[in-house]
Amino acid sequence: MxxxxxxxxxxxxxxxxxxxxxxxxxxxxxxxxxxxxxxxxxxxxxxxxxxNAAAKSMKQGLSYNIGIIIPERFVGRTQSFYLTFYKHISKVLEERNYSGILHILSAEDEERLVLPRIYYENKVDGFILLGQIGSEYVEFFKDNDIPRVFLDFYTDQSDIDSVVTDNFYGVYEITNYLINAGHKDIAFVGNIYSTSSIQDRYLGYYKSLLEHRISLNHDYVIFDRNEKGEYIEFELPDPLPTSFVCNCDEVAYNLINKLEKLGYSVPDDFSIVGFDNDIYASISEPKLTTVAVDVEMMSKTAVDLVIEKIFDKDKTSGRVLVKGNIIYRDSVKTIKDKVKA
Amino acid sequence: MxxxxxxxxxxxxxxxxxxxxxxxxxxxxxxxxxxxxxxxxxxxxxxxxxxNAAAKSMKQGLSYNIGIIIPERFVGRTQSFYLTFYKHISKVLEERNYSGILHILSAEDEERLVLPRIYYENKVDGFILLGQIGSEYVEFFKDNDIPRVFLDFYTDQSDIDSVVTDNFYGVYEITNYLINAGHKDIAFVGNIYSTSSIQDRYLGYYKSLLEHRISLNHDYVIFDRNEKGEYIEFELPDPLPTSFVCNCDEVAYNLINKLEKLGYSVPDDFSIVGFDNDIYASISEPKLTTVAVDVEMMSKTAVDLVIEKIFDKDKTSGRVLVKGNIIYRDSVKTIKDKVKA
DNA sequence: CTGAAAGCGCTTACAG
DNA sequence: CTGAAAGCGCTTACAG
CATH class of the missing domain: 1.10.260 (434 Repressor (Amino-terminal Domain))
Structure with a gap:
């Protein structure tokens, strides 16, 4: 004792x-x-x-705490992505002698524009906001002059400091990889009107096509969800392509199941790639070749940004893109030398 | 502004x-x-x-922060269970005007017995420790007089205040359910020497058998992992039972896959139940009937306990058991009226 | 290299 | 019902 x-x-x-x-x-x-x-x-x-941190804090006007905000809809039974983010954030925070107060933003508070109590109590020096958040809430948040960085957040709202994965470049690279493996008939799977992030992924796919002089076939853009974000049945084109670039691993997983129910085999009949490297990339049969978000680098970047902003109120960074890495697994087959029927 | x-x-x-x-x-x-x-x-x-929370805090000697500790091995890509826990903890904390500082305990700190910095800086009034933690670390933690409650933590160390799921009663109930559905040949799947929690689940299964005068068949205790906790191949008994009580959903999921590879069908040939109601219960085909841990009630109990201990240092609770709930899905078939071959 | 003084922004106990 | 005084435990700026 x-x-x-x-x-x-x-x-x-x-x-x-x-x-x-x-x-x-x-x-x-x-x-x-x-x-x-x-x-x-x-x-x-x-x-x-x-x-006594409180005494030090009062004297210095600094709490050495950072508030991490995650909307509650990202905290489901199947969603562990953001805990991994928090783990890396927390590690960097630790190295900088900060602590992380994790606030789960309820749907209600998000709608009613209620800021977390830690803000009103001056318990934190700054905020990192994780994931997609309602634009009204973001605007409301911006009315306050506390340092804040958005992480893994996509928007067209300007003057927001954010750290995001380079969707465009990631899909561009993985589509290149497919083309180098001999594929020419490549579909994109995703609702390209649904989110800005899917749109960027689609454009990366398109750029790869352009560069290789493969013309864009609109039948090869296959929607995976409706405007509300609910998954819908895939409408497969006829004739079928030889490969599919899926906007995320979950959709790739669903597509594989669909194709196998139709009697096809992946990667023998079709090559498929995903994005995110989440659990769906590992539980799918075969395991997915996909783009891994660089959670570690993104977390480090976000933490360092918010701390810089604490000590220099005028510091801005704009949108910082962090490159992902392709993880090569078993869902792609090289068809370079194969004679097509 | x-x-x-x-x-x-x-x-x-x-x-x-x-x-x-x-x-x-x-x-x-x-x-x-x-x-x-x-x-x-x-x-x-x-x-x-x-x-200014710091000023209030200094005057009162209370930070109104609670440290939540999760060992990093529980923060994997496939593990979202503890984020759900945190969500509920955080909600109750909010209602009590507290905030949660989430500390991910690194494997290194756990081994070297390093307490979180938030302890040494008096940033928190108490701790909730989530999940299984090394016993040396627990002992070391006990040397300090800060209020602490262990959540979802199983041990034989005494004088520890903890809130755990009633493993025994949960498996007892779900085995009863199987028996009521006409099953008499029921296997238990799990290494009964591996963890205290699996042991309790096994004993719940056994109690149900005892109550129904079904004798324990040692061939029906099927190991799922070795002493190190690594999964091993199931050794299925001959003759096979009509149903399996698995010690957790992941193992139930693995067993279903194994049986289906062998040409069997669930639940037509075998009924299977799990425990935890985690993601494996949802991604399995068929979806699992299982015991859902009452995360909400457990979180509430743990928070209220730790706050009580803050204001009354001598308060102890011992081991508090929280009952789980059976979730009925598609992995059990009633065979009451079926004539057995 | 060392310390007396002031002050950070509250709350508590007490006096009126 | 209202307020003057003291103090929580540090850090900062300055004097020696």
Missing amino acids: KKTNVTMRDIADKLGVSNVTVSKALNDKEGVSDELKSKIKLLADEMGYRI | KKTNVTMRDIADKLGVSNVTVSKALNDKEGVSDELKSKIKLLADEMGYRI
Whole structure:
């Protein structure tokens, strides 16, 4: 049992020095002899001294806490993506001597434009907002001058500092890969009017086609969901392509199941790629070749950005793109030398 | 843009009262006329007043933060269970005017017995520890007198306050359900020496058997993993039972796949139940009848316990069991009236 | 290299 | 019903 409530004063008294000297020693500041400094540190340890963050915080006007906001709809039984994000955020925060207060934003609060209590209580120095958030809420958030960075958030609202995956480039690269494997008849699967992120992925696919002088076939754009985001039955084109670029792994997973029910086999009859490298990429048969979002780099970027903004209110970054990495697995077959029927 | 740094003093000055009165009004304490109180609240709103949690915290010696600790191995791509837990914890915390600082405990810190920095900085009033944690770490944690509650944590270490799912009762109930559906030849799937939680589930199964005068057949205890927790090939008994009680959904999912590869069909040839109601219960074909952990009630219980302990250091609760609920889906077939071959 | 003084913004206990 | 005083435990700026 360690004694609670050991203060700098207590340490100072025992050593016959002032609390100022103790503060300087414990914070490794100038103005204390090395000898005294280590004596103080030793005694602090012995006495089980723990700094009072609240006192420091009040004096400095800084809490060394960052609020992480995740809308509750991303916290489902099948959604673990954002916990992984939080893990990396938390790790970087730790390295910077910050802590993360994780706030799950309820649908109700999001609708009624209620900011988290940690804002009204000045418990955090800045915010990282994870995932897609209603644009009204974002506007409302912007009315306050607290530093904030949006992570994995797509919007056309300007003057927002955000860190996002390079959707465009990722799909561009993976489509190139398909073409290099001999594919020419390549479909894109996704509702290209549904989200900005799907749109960018589609455009990456299109750019790869353009570069290889493959003309865009509108029958090869296969919708996966309606405007509400609900999945719909795939309407497969006739004739079928040899490969499918899916806008996400879950849809790739669904497509594989659909094709196999129709008696086809992946990758023998069709090559399929996804995006996200989430659980669906691993539970599908065969496992998916896909684009892995670089969660680690994105998290690090977001944390460093928000901390910079805390110390320089005028700092802006705009939209920062982080490149993903292709993960090669078993859902693509090279057909370079195959004679097509 | 709201002005930052509005203090109680500023409000007091504008109204020609003292900051004490403002403090009382804003905290709804006695000693201010209703008229003045509402005038103060109105002006506070208008001026964009936000309380300084650090100042309050220092004065009261309470941070109104709770540290939530999750070992990093529970934060994988396929593990979203604990984020769901956090969501419910966070919601209750919110209702109690607390905030949650989520700390992901690295494997390294767990091994080296490093407590989270939030402890050493007095940033939290108590801890909720989620999931299984090394016993040395637990012992080390106990050396400190900060309130702590273990959630979804199984151990034989005594004098630990914990909130756990009633494994025993859950499997007891779901085995009863199988028996009522006409099953008599029921296997249990799990390594009964592996974890305390699997052991309890096994004993619930056994109790149900006992109650129905069905004798325990040791061939019907099928191991799913080795001592290290790595999954192994099932060794199916001969003759086969008509149903399987699996110690968790993931294993039930694996078993279904194994049986279907062998040419059997579930639930026509075999009925199968799981435990946890996690993602494997939903992605399996057919969907699993299983026991859902009552995450909401467990979270609420844990939060209320830790808060009680903050205000009454001597409060202990011991091991609190929370009952799960059977979720009926498609993996069980009634064979009551079926003539057996 | 060391320390006395002031102050961060609240709340508590007490006096009127 | 209202307020003056003290103090929570630090850090900062300045003086020696």
